[in-house]
Amino acid sequence: MMTRSRLSSSPSSSTVSAAGLPLLRLQNVGKTYWTAAGPFVALENINLEVAAGEFVCIIGHSGCGKSTLINMVAGFSAPTSGSITLKGQPITAPGPDRMMVFQNYSLLPWLTAFENVYLVVDQVYPDKSPREKREIVQEHLELVGLAEAAHKRPKQLSGGMKQRVAIARALAVRPEVLLLDEPFGALDPITKEELQDELLAIWRDHRCTVLMITHDIDEALYLSDRVVMMTNGPAARIGEILTIPFERPRIRSRILEMPEFYELRHSALDFLYRRFAHVLD
């Protein structure tokens, strides 16, 4: 159903550097917004290192600054203190090496699935021939199983299909880091599981680094190598990081057979519902 062979054999630029430095590094990152009521500290003292090829999920209650954090990695906004570097270089602006997928898909409604992907490919690879660009688009639509729906506009696509287009668009320019802001939050449970499995398969073959925001503990445990749990804002910080030891490729039903799954689930529940419970506003 999906063609991945060409991708997996392609040279990858996302390997760890010889010195073994982390791909992405956040050092003492803080973010303060200046409001009419005075300074509002959203994030404080965030330290995180993500290795090349790692899958990291960030979980926390709404208002904990998760999106602020991922937006700074994307380069949409700058930290007020500390630094964020990718392969040792400070992040100063958005770039095709970090592609973002949003919960609301953010597709242009008047363009077809193909054209939505092509738009980005065209921007990032202005020197490639139109034929090459079309091939790249086709390849990535196939990757997410959407070759048949290439000519459809977002309105004619289901939520799951729209999110597949958004993922194809992000992957088409071969980012070093794939940033996902609650990508499956709006999908029904079955479609959600299908997309999780597709994402894992793509990640495995593509060997990109993933930073993903979620509110779903089971999703985080199933997908990631590490789960970063945030405390509540204001002045949110990283409260605890869970390392997820399950072998890959992972089989959903098998994970439910492992005692470690229940321990990890309980740590996360305890963190989010007791130690850093959400207070109703």
Next chain:
Amino acid sequence: MKTQPYIEVDHVDKDFLLDNGEVYPVLRDIHLEIQKGEFVSLIGHSGCGKSTLLNILAGLEQPSRGGVLLEGRQVTDPGPDRMVVFQNYSLLPWLTVRENIALAVDEVLGSLPKAERKQIVEEHIRRVGLQGAADKRPAHLSGGMKQRVAIARALAIRPRVLLLDEPFGALDALTRGSLQEQLMEIAQAEQLTCVMVTHDVDEALLLSDRVVMLTNGPEARVGQILRIPFPRPRHRLEVVNHPEYYSLRGEMIYFLNQQKRARQKTLTRVAIAKGGLEKVNLAIGFVPLNDCAPLVVAQEKGLFQKHGLEQVTLVREPGWKTIWEGIRSGRLDAAVVVAGIPLASTLGVGGVPVPLVTSLTLSRGGSAITFGRRLLLQGVFSLWDLGNYLRQTPEAVPTLGVVHSASLHNFLLRHWLASGGVDPDRDVTLTMIPPLQMVARLKAGNIDGYCVDEPWNSRAVREGLGFIVTTTPEILPSHIEKVLTVRQDWAQSYPRTHVALVKALLEACHYCDQPQHRPQILEWLAQPQYVGAALEDLQPGWRGVLQRGTADESQVIVGFHQFANGRNTCPERLEHLWILTQMARWGLCAFPRNWVSVLEQVLDDKTYALAASDLGLPDRAHDRGALLFGDGSRFDGEDPIAYLESVAIGQEPKLQNYRLSEV
């Protein structure tokens, strides 16, 4: 006299008339009785008609056949006694929080004095903690706050029933959590009767007294109803630590996955006949445990093919309950089951009687009782210690897991406890947990021990979570363990296939008992499509050389795992009669006065005889005279009722004549 339920959904069918004039059947034969103050969840995949059912309860839609009674009165239209909370809040955007609530109160409770109405509005704003936002309009509220307004508005007009249609579906998973707890508090404080549509299994478990699971539409029906036994008031972190939490959660996920699979490909269960066999395409269910070995061998060694069964699919199931459901519903042609299931299903233990037969005993022994560290730290190393500990600490009631009520694990654990003066229904709590979850529950401290098959005792020992206090062959040497079962009507429809199946598995049992084959079988068992556990956990039981976890030495348990057991594979009356006495002793069902004909029907030794004589093996069970237990007691089957009356611990046995199906 039967008490009138608070709400009765009486055999409701619902059809939609399509534009092209065709009839689309949405719901079929939905029958539910809901008590006052009960919280019931409806769960199922999108399009299964659960919202339609809720709308019928609300009076927003009419059933095509059948009807809904609320306190004996038929529901025909919407009314303020049944308030609905929708996923999309349905607040009026130009009104503030207070005005939205007041609108409903003035409409429904208009006859009350103005001051009283005002007080009701304020009280409900407070109830959902929105005092600070009372003057805000919906556009200035978060999704969670909007839904709290909708709940306050519904409650303010004092409905008798609260109907919730995926109330938290639009909120993120964590915000949902806080609102669930608030809803639960309110429902309990007001003794509200609630029916909620959801697709979130954790939400259903936390809130409900019962979860009604609907099959896929068209023609959605009630597939299964789960009773949620957690005590109230409930708190999330306590609820997830209840020993049964993950078994129930697993059952719901399993049900939904079954429905999902059914939707993706409608399995053609059409029989393919070939080579003189009525059906050569079989789905055979098993639970991944060491003693599924005969099935694995028959598959890997091509024994099914050899006997003409060309398309055998082995279906790995998470536990005995799902296997039981699979065989009863016809999803599975045959299954390897714990030995009590054929009798229990035929007599209707825990449900409608579905006659099953067994024509082959597949394994003997192979299980153990493990106690966790908590008991060890209390100085409990043996049954004798347990008895002492319980006498000295009457407030201690350890919880022990068993895999199924009709399994030898349950019967042998109970027999063993009772032989040490421990009453399994009074001095300890027994709880049903699927085998695959035992270690996790022990590790999480939700249970104190369990009786389960290998590899799950050796796994606990290896992880230092507990120790093997006894093995089941030490309680009853060579006890019957797993049997082959099929439905009685299946056996009647496919007699030659049945014989071929017994032949293949009978050969496999003999293969399993040859010591030189065991290393190879161990490799197969370790594969993920079979048991998929670590070799180091599989090996001890498989070789019968167990580490008990209390001393350094491994111990050889003679005949720990047996399959053909010296050609002892024919269904044996004496053993199944003992199972009947145990089901009566522990209150699963009445002992059958007509036990001779019950055994006659369930034990299909004719099929066994045909298969065995084809293979040149003895065609009947050998008479072993009596079952001799490790504690010195015996059961000779001469007078089962006298035996039941002679045992010291157990429930007062009841007697009953069972009506058997026509053969």
